[in-house]
Amino acid sequence: MTTNKDAFSDYLQLEKKYSPHTVNAYLNDVISFESFNAIHFDQENVEQVNYGQIRNWIVSLVDSGISNSSVNRKIASLKAFYKFLLKIKQIEINPLLKHKALKVPKTLQIPFSxxxxxxxxxxxxxxxxxxxxxxxxxxxxxxxxxxxxxxxxxxxxxxxxxxxxxxxxxxxxxxxxxxxxxxxxxxxxxxxxxxxxxxxxxxxxxxxxxxxxxxxxxxxxxxxxxxxxxxxxxxxxxxxxxxxxxxxxxxxxxxxxxxxxxxxxxxxxxxxxxxxxxxxxxxxxxxxxxxxxxxxxx
Structure with missing residues (x-):
């Protein structure tokens, strides 16, 4: 049976034309949240979560020491997953709809002279x-x-x-x-x-x-x-x-x-x-x- 993750993977590859590397990164981020949700909320079905649960995951990511830009990338993957679920009518509300990305300090890329x-x-x-x-x-x-x-x-x-x-x-x-x-x-x-x-x-x-x-x-x-x-x-x-x-x-x-x-x-x-x-x-x-x-x- 085709799962929502399988369908999401097909969507990223066939419709969005993302590279295999990018598709794997998106799926790994979704799976990472699934694992967190199963451990901390005893809930494997991430299709039915609220923003509070996602917020807890974000806090745990920040506490683990990874950069804000890396956290934002993981959240972008999850947001794309929920937008896809909305598209195929598996959910009615995107729990990340009002989420604001974490602030990332701007780094100036200095070119060679x-x-x-x-x-x-x-x-x-x-x-x-x-x-x-x-x-x-x-x-x-x-x-x-x-x-x-x-x-x-x-x-x-x-x-x-x-x-x-x-x-x-x-x-x-x-x-x-x-x-x-x-x-x-x-x-x-x-x-x-x-x-x-x-x-x-x-x-x-x-x-x-x-x-x-x-x-x-x-x-x-x-x-x-x-x-x-x-x-x-x-x-x-x-x-x-x-x-x-x-x-x-x-x-x-x-x-x-x-x-x-x-x-x-x-x-x-x-x-x-x-x-x-x-x-x-x-x-x-x-x-x-x-x-x-x-x-x-x-």
């Missing part, structure tokens, strides 16, 4: 061998396209079109977008492609970026790669693929790109997501304004 990027890339001039050529291409691709880490990892060989100097990536909620390649980066694709052909073994042949053993890259590998190259040129706390994506957007805006174009390149569904990158471009704009205006130096 243009000088830091240039210094990182200068370490990689004239790369020799498969790994060095691949690593330089990965850094350049993050910086020149703003691609997400998971999009880079899952880039398929078939979706690299060097005749048109474009790549097609699969973003959040399975949304595809086509990204243009700068000629200098397209040339690196050709160079890497030639080295890739010389691998002794290729296991994950469909994927474009591989390890020297012919396997698809993973999240931690790509994180370590970016962190290692930028650790020598930057003292910023965070040196990750996401910061490089953030850097891509900030540098475009600083150099006159319009917000809508950056939104499309990043694959954001709304301008609100892109506007977080305007903090740094605003400081650059103030600097230019102060230097250029006749009264700016007075």
């Amino acid at each position: 243009e000088k830091e990027v240039e210094e990182a890339l200068s370490q990689m001039q004239n790369p020799q061998g498969f790994e060095a050529i691949r690593n330089k291409l990965i850094v350049d691709l993050f910086y020149t396209t703003g691609v997400r880490r998971t999009e880079l990892i899952h880039l398929k060989k078939i979706n690299v079109d060097l005749a048109k100097n474009t790549i097609k990536v699969l973003g959040k909620r399975n949304k595809e977008r086509i990204l243009p390649l700068l000629p200098i980066v397209a040339n690196q694709f050709l160079l890497y492609g030639q080295e890739r052909l010389n691998l002794a073994v290729i296991v994950d042949a469909d994927y474009f970026f591989l390890t020297k053993k012919g396997l698809k890259l993973n999240d931690s590998f790509v994180y370590r790669l970016i962190n290692s190259y930028f650790s020598t040129v930057s003292e910023k706390v965070k040196k990750s693929p996401h910061i490089l994506r953030h850097t891509f957007a900030t540098h475009l805006l600083n150099n006159g790109a319009d917000l809508n174009s950056v939104k499309e390149l990043l694959g954001h569904s709304s301008l609100a997501s892109t506007q977080i990158y305007t903090h740094n471009s605003l400081s650059e704009l103030k600097k230019v304004y102060q230097e250029a205006h006749p009264r700016g130096q007075k």
